[in-house]
Amino acid sequence: MNKKRIIAGVLAASVMIGNMAMTGTSVYASTPSNGQKEEVVYIMTDANGKADTVDVVNIFGKGDIMDYGNYSSVKMLTAADTITQNGDTITFSTNKDKVYYQGTMNDAQIPWNISITYILDGKVRSAEELAGQSGALKIQIQITENTKCSNDFFNNYALQAALTLDTKRCKNITADGATLANAGADKQISYTILPGKGLDAVITAEVADFEMDAIAINGIKLNLNIEIDDAELMGKVTEIMDASAKLNDGAATLSDGTAKLNDAGGNLSSGADLLYDATSTLNSGISSLSQGARTMQEGLDTLNAKSSTLTSGSTQIKEALATMQSSLADVSVSTEQLKQLTDSSSAISQGISDLYDGAVTLQTNLSYEAYRGAMNQNGLNIDDLKYGNSAAITTLSEQMAGLQALLNDIQTAYPQYAEDETLAAQAAQLEAQITSLSEIAGLLNGNNAAIGGTETYLNTVSSGVDSLVSGLLDLKDKYETYDAAIVALANTLSGLAVNMSSLKNGIEQLVTNYAAFDSGITEYTNGTAAIAAGYSELVDGVSTLAAGSKELLEGTGTLKQGTSDLYDGMISLGDGAADLNDGTSEFYEKTSDMDTQVEESIEEMIASISGDETETVSFVSDKNKNVKSVQFVIKTSAIEKEEAVIAEDTTTTKLNFWQKLLHLFGK
Template structure:
């Protein structure tokens, strides 16, 4: 771009200067054939870019001249040779080495639509109202193709546009697409617009008493003859094509790996679902276990409550025996005492019978097999539950092994799998602990119930013997009381029997107390079992919650992997298309380079006349376009008057003035 900025001003300045050194061409043999010439089109725009007027300066070598153009009027500029205008035909003869005439255009249409819009503090102003104002200025500068103008000038001609801003009036000047040069106290903003390219840009500045000289737009048939070494560029293109191939291969591998990952995550999700279902069944079994143990505890509490009646009755019976013993020993036995003895013996008999019945009930329901049968009736198979615990623990280990396998077989998703493993590890440890605790609790219950049930038969057998013996003993008491009631003598024998009975009952009472203490210990131990089962139930609830979170995590993982799989497939499709579309990039780049060079290089062969298609021997055509200045009313009038008085040479000096300042 810097090279273009230097070449264009020189091209504009030299095109006319070189004309003075070119040899003269002989006049065309045909009378009405157009003469060889050069055209310079001068266009005046208002400050907003709308065309106002225009004229063409045509230059010829000496001889009989025939030219064509639709002009309002024509006049010679550097000779006094007479000039004739007949419709669109202009003729004259000259002996001057170089002759110039001016033709005033009837139609001021040019190949470019030029637009200049002015904004101050965000508000748009017409050009004739913004002069002398202050604030934040924005100028929007646009050039587009004028479809109403014939010819290929828009596509063949480059434009150089110069804005000049006085730094005494303008500060903080910003023009991103312009080349900025200092010309004394002024900033010159130069825009180079290549053939076929328009522009839409802005200039901003802080202004005070704003004024701006005319904007100069010069158009020239660009001839740069640019040569480009595209070897390095093609090498980079080949590297790009190779990289695209590798990218496509990698995307295909990622897509295949994501499919495997999707399959593994689906299996993981299904395993987590099965685990969740199994843990829910386990939780239901724990609830049933807790209910069954509560029933057993109620039975033990009932048995323990009978113990108090048994020990109380035994104490009363012992007291009655001792009273009888004392009474007999003191030879003072009454029928009332004998009646109390019979009553107490009957209570003991009934308590022993109740105790024996309770022991039988306890023996039939206290063993682990009975407990397991009760649990099975309630829908919980303890053996299956233990096997389910082991299977669930193995499933967790299998899930972790699947994740390790996924991470090793698909390194591209190792980070995502590691994140899932991190989430699973805590839940897995908790779940394994709960499963092992559950199995341990069931084993403890089995050991405890089997230990107790092993001792209960001996207790039951002892109570059976006691019940039988005491029935006999009670019969003896009844017979004794009956005998004592009718006995008239030999109380000494009775006293000996009573003393022996009291002595034997001491041993029986101690056994009864030991038995009730054992029942109390069983109740206390069973309370610990119930507390353990309650903890197991709470842990089971946490296990259900943890398995739910684990399942939700695997669902989220599966959804994420599915999205990854879709994205990987989409990426693979995109890279495949990219690979297909870049496979011929070398030849495409060649074509684009050739097209670019053709657009900016150009040539000067057979320029087209701007004023008439009949002018077929045109050496060059250039455009000199200028807007009105933005300044006070008096200054504007002075400039207009001065333009009306300009000579031809003054106009030439004005044409080259901007280029000379730029080259400085």
């Protein structure tokens, strides 16, 4: 949108209305053509804005004139021509190029309800009570639509409200939303009110011996030829819509990715469970083998130590052989099982590596610096905001200290100040201002605290992600070592499987032929010591294998719990991504037609300040059709102290036209 063109148009209208406010008279148009009229409506109100008199100056060119209006009286202002009033019909003839006549209306409904309230030291005062008084003054001005007025002037006419305060009498003047200008020792305060809009203004000042000139409110039909270049604005809107679509697509992609990650995590958790179960079975078999080997060793030792009880020892050996044979039957390590073990371990290692890569990506994008950069791209510099808040807090603190010092001075200088109405009111106002400034400082501190909290939260979350990345890296490194150990164990178990098969066959052969062996027990006894010594090495090997199997079982148990916790975290991440996707989808839906909404808002704004499509109608009568312009000049009573009555000069002075106009306003 081309803001310069709009501002220039509004300023031009404000200057034109402002000129009317300064002079207190109408800015007349050029000479109208014959039969076409202009109306200037002069409205005098009391100091509170209630209409007292309504006088309309009608302007015509030369010719035979017929006009309409419900006037209580009419008179010519610039000519000696005879004017006739018959009901609501006014007629006259003139040869002058431009002629003015005045009509006075009784009980006329003006387009605006005007309410002006004066509050001194917290108490509502009338204009008569306020004149010459001192204290904290608040002037409330409210302008709203008068629905009793039949024509739609409220929605088609702009207003300029202006008042003047003498700075010798008024200090610390504030007027939010107004334009303030210095004119010598006076402070001029003006408000521009667009068609269809009202005014709710508050003016405050510290006054002494107060007086005030009349408030002037002037209205004209606003007809601005505004050109709107909204290419840049619509370009930004399009960028927002495109960014919203990309954000929505990105959130959907993230949601899909986390769903796939959840599936992979589920597979990883299931694989860890299978590995743990297989390792548990293997550990049980090796434990049984170890127990059988120890039993065999004990039997050989007993046989070797107690040859005299060979029969009993032989029985124990038979039982031990049976136990070993049964134990070996439970131990089965195939090549396929070992391959499944190494493949599962490799898959787990790859899954951990993928999780680590995903966490590194999350670590890059989740930080306070990334958040601050994103906010800066959207036009909000967080550092500048914090600095501005801190500067404002410092300024407010200084102001509160100054006000507190002033309050302390009053309390010290006038210990009985509470009994003095003026001092008590000033002290109360100072306390109220200190409280208000303190609340504002509290809000600014809260704003900075919110920014700091956001930074702390994001840094904490980022630190948590850093810990997650570090933990995953450690898990990745350790599992790679563990995976290598699995491969080595598989290779070892592969060789052991071959030897174990031979061992099984030997044990079975030993059990089968033990009867023959028993018949030659005498010869066998001689070699028992050698057998016992050789078998101890097998027992030591099986014990070592059992210890390694136990460590393997404990490691797979830890891995199982870790993958379970990791999978739970992935589920939470997936839920968060789904919520994010839902939110971005809703945002995208609400911004998908933003360009149409913005264009409609621009058209509505232009329609509210452009009068091209509305016909100028008469204020005084619907019968007047050929109306060029209607202007309103509204003036309140001034607030003045009563002066001594001076004997009036009864000499009659003939007034000229401009004196007559000024006389309408008591000048």
